[in-house]
Amino acid sequence: MGEFGGVEAQNVSVELKLFEESWLNNTEDERRARRIRRFSEYSREDKEEEEGLRVSTRLKLKRVDPFDFRKILTKSDCNGSCRLIVPKETVENIWFEIWDKNMVVKIKYETGEHVRVWDNDTRTEHSLKFHRLPSSQLYVFTENWSRDFTRRRGLREGDEIGVFWDFLESRLDFRVLVKAPQPMHH
Secondary structure, X not given: OOEEOOEEXXXXXXXXXXXXXXXXXXXXXXXXXHHHHHHHOOOHHHHHHHHHXXXXXXXXXXXXXXXXXXXXXXXXXHOOOOOEEEOHHHHHHHHHHHOOHHHHHHHXXXXXXXXXXXXXXXXXXXXXXXXXXXXXXXXXXXXXXXXXXXXXXXXXXXXXXXXXXXXXOOEEEEEEEEOOOOOOOO
């Protein structure tokens, strides 16, 4: 056979491999390669041994939703009532567990607290008042919700939003996840 780029054609492989034994050049590489190959093998004995020890070395990947809550906006979230209702479970089971206790008291029993909210889509920060409505016990964002989010972002009924607490920045992170389809005009 002839030459191909300075290499004898008979020595050229067209087989695609992720690992080739001939790549190893010393016994340390060989030991490392055997250990790595073993990661992909999980025998029945390995499983039984781990169950007996009540441990697991198997990696399980799970999709994690970063949002503390997702909400499909309702008419009352977008109309002139100027408020966003937040699920009680999110507030009491997530945010109240991580927020400063003085802040929680102000929100639950007093006039509320201003919270920094980062609009991740537009890279802008806003301040919204967060409090509990005494009449209904609902938790709501008010003061600037309508101006800074509903009108500025063109939010409407049917849009889906997501919100989570950003630990590093000590603020809420807001995103529009899905825009509702535009109504058809005839």
